[in-house]
Amino acid sequence: MAEKYDAIVVGAGPAGIFASLEMCLAGLNVLLLDKGKEIDKRVCPLQKKGDRCRLCRPCHLVSGFGGAGAFSDGKLTLSPRVGGHLEELIGFKQSELLIDYVDKIYLDFGAPHRVYGEAENLEEQEGRARAVGLKLNPSRLRHMGSDVGRQVLSRMREHLGSRIKIVLEQTVKDLVVKDGAIAAVMTEDGERLACEHLILAPGREGSEWLTEQSRQLQLEVKSNPVDIGVRVEIPMEIMEEFTSTLYEPKLEYFSRSFDDRVRTFCVCPGGEVIMESTGGADPVITTNGFSYSEPKTRNTNFALLVSTSFTEPFRDSIAYGKSLARLANLLGGGVLVQRFGDLMKGHRSTQARLRNNPMKPSLEAATPGDLSFALPFRYLQGIIEMIYALDGLMPGVALPSTLLYGAEVKFYSSRLKLSRCMETGVKNMFAAGDGAGVSRGLVQASASGVLAGREVLRRMGKGSSTPGY
Ligand SMILES: Cc1cc2nc3c(=O)[nH]c(=O)nc-3n(C[C@H](O)[C@H](O)[C@H](O)COP(=O)(O)OP(=O)(O)OC[C@H]3O[C@@H](n4cnc5c(N)ncnc54)[C@H](O)[C@@H]3O)c2cc1C
Numbered sequence: 001m002a003e004k005y006d007a008i009v010v011g012a013g014p015a016g017i018f019a020s021l022e023m024c025l026a027g028l029n030v031l032l033l034d035k036g037k038e039i040d041k042r043v044c045p046l047q048k049k050g051d052r053c054r055l056c057r058p059c060h061l062v063s064g065f066g067g068a069g070a071f072s073d074g075k076l077t078l079s080p081r082v083g084g085h086l087e088e089l090i091g092f093k094q095s096e097l098l099i100d101y102v103d104k105i106y107l108d109f110g111a112p113h114r115v116y117g118e119a120e121n122l123e124e125q126e127g128r129a130r131a132v133g134l135k136l137n138p139s140r141l142r143h144m145g146s147d148v149g150r151q152v153l154s155r156m157r158e159h160l161g162s163r164i165k166i167v168l169e170q171t172v173k174d175l176v177v178k179d180g181a182i183a184a185v186m187t188e189d190g191e192r193l194a195c196e197h198l199i200l201a202p203g204r205e206g207s208e209w210l211t212e213q214s215r216q217l218q219l220e221v222k223s224n225p226v227d228i229g230v231r232v233e234i235p236m237e238i239m240e241e242f243t244s245t246l247y248e249p250k251l252e253y254f255s256r257s258f259d260d261r262v263r264t265f266c267v268c269p270g271g272e273v274i275m276e277s278t279g280g281a282d283p284v285i286t287t288n289g290f291s292y293s294e295p296k297t298r299n300t301n302f303a304l305l306v307s308t309s310f311t312e313p314f315r316d317s318i319a320y321g322k323s324l325a326r327l328a329n330l331l332g333g334g335v336l337v338q339r340f341g342d343l344m345k346g347h348r349s350t351q352a353r354l355r356n357n358p359m360k361p362s363l364e365a366a367t368p369g370d371l372s373f374a375l376p377f378r379y380l381q382g383i384i385e386m387i388y389a390l391d392g393l394m395p396g397v398a399l400p401s402t403l404l405y406g407a408e409v410k411f412y413s414s415r416l417k418l419s420r421c422m423e424t425g426v427k428n429m430f431a432a433g434d435g436a437g438v439s440r441g442l443v444q445a446s447a448s449g450v451l452a453g454r455e456v457l458r459r460m461g462k463g464s465s466t467p468g469y
Pocket of ligand 1: 010012013014015016033034061062064068070073074075076077083170202203206209266276289290432433435439440443
């Protein structure tokens with residue numbers, strides 16, 4: 001008779017890894033599956049400077065052991081209010097405790113000890129931000145950098161290797177439910193893998209697949225909005241006062257023209273701008289950013305994202321975000337880059353203008369062009385207003401030489417209805433991480449994996465929580 005696993009985990013990103021870490025010492029028969037490659041075999045062709053995104057399937061940046069975490073900037077945000085919806089599911093206090101637990105595991109596997117966001121002059125900085133129409137939301141944060149983040153994940157891979165079964169380059173295609181409970185998963189190769197419990201952690205990369213599976217199983221799914229904007233690149237010195245104490249200054253602005261929320265996101269001091277392919281089976285190329293712990297560039301990049309609510313009866317915000325990214329792809333063959341000065345003068349950037357620009361683009365593969373052909377007025381207006389507001393706090397952000405890359409689109413997965421222990425409407429089938437719409441970052445993705453793993457242990461009579469992992 002075919003083997004039946006106590007638990008199968010789909011997706012070896014932070015959510016799947018932390019669920020597995022939680023279960024691995026209890027003697028359970030656990031299988032962790034991922035469609036991407038081993039962490040040390042994940043090489044993005046774009047790491048060769050100047051190359052264009054080749055739309056690899058699956059994308060090395062977001063698939064394989066470590067998930068999107070393996071190429072992330074490795075910021076561990078230590079607040080329940082940032083990076084997900086855990087607080088709504090388990091309350092603020094429990095989320096805090098869980099985040100603390102997850103943080104300790106990252107530390108045990110080699111995350112650096114320094115915590116940002118605890119400086120004494122925070123109130124003074126908040127006040128100065130208020131004076132120029134910005135709201136500064138400080139939060140505690142640890143920064144691993146892309147390099148240390150990968151080392152941490154590689155150590156977790158080693159730790160799990162002898163304790164559970166890990167199979168990579170295996171895509172899960174379908175879910176088999178019997179009498180309202182999970183029974184098995186079907187792989188793309190047609191293999192049926194039976195299990196008592198299933199933890200689905202497919203990340204943003206697998207979110208469309210998960211939504212489709214949920215629809216087939218008639219599970220309740222809520223749409224999430226999409227945030228649209230650009231990635232800004234400036235000399236490091238301009239933001240240094242804030243990045244040296246907060247690492248990531250989270251600033252918020254409400255546009256005068258439309259009252260839309262515009263915010264900084266994923267600030268990468270000393271980092272590089274990158275392209276990523278996103279959107280599952282029908283991908284688009286968008287921008288993102290990352291940095292190493294060492295060496296650093298002399299630039300800082302960050303996203304400026306605009307959040308809007310759409311007019312009725314429109315609902316498909318993911319399709320909308322994709323079509324805007326596709327416009328930028330159509331115009332630039334990938335990502336567009338434009339000097340802020342060119343945007344304000346109403347003309348495109350060219351190779352010649354970029355050559356003379358004091359700010360050199362870290363993403364050499366970006367095509368000089370005109371973002372106003374790709375982004376609707378409402379988004380551009382919000383971004384321009386916020387750049388001027390930022391300039392009031394950090395003089396230099398609105399220099400003509402500032403670089404804007406587009407489009408940056410943050411797709412948030414549809415949210416599956418889950419219980420406090422991450423169980424879906426199917427018995428013994430759990431969902432965790434970004435793919436289920438629970439999280440939007442490493443820490444909350446990991447924490448939701450812990451919750452699901454703990455519940456599997458409890459149901460297998462192995463206690464509600466394991467000490468250690
Ligand atoms: C460039 C970049 C920088 C980032 N920087 C930060 C940061 O500094 N701080 C932060 O908190 N967050 C950051 N993030 C976000 C962070 O990486 C994610 O929030 C986190 O990785 C989500 O974890 P997850 O386990 O839910 O999903 P993921 O990490 O996306 O992992 C999901 C895994 O599931 C696999 N999978 C999907 N579908 C299937 C299937 N059907 N069968 C088998 N396998 C499947 C995928 O291959 C993938 O490996 C960054 C992301 C990117 C792309």
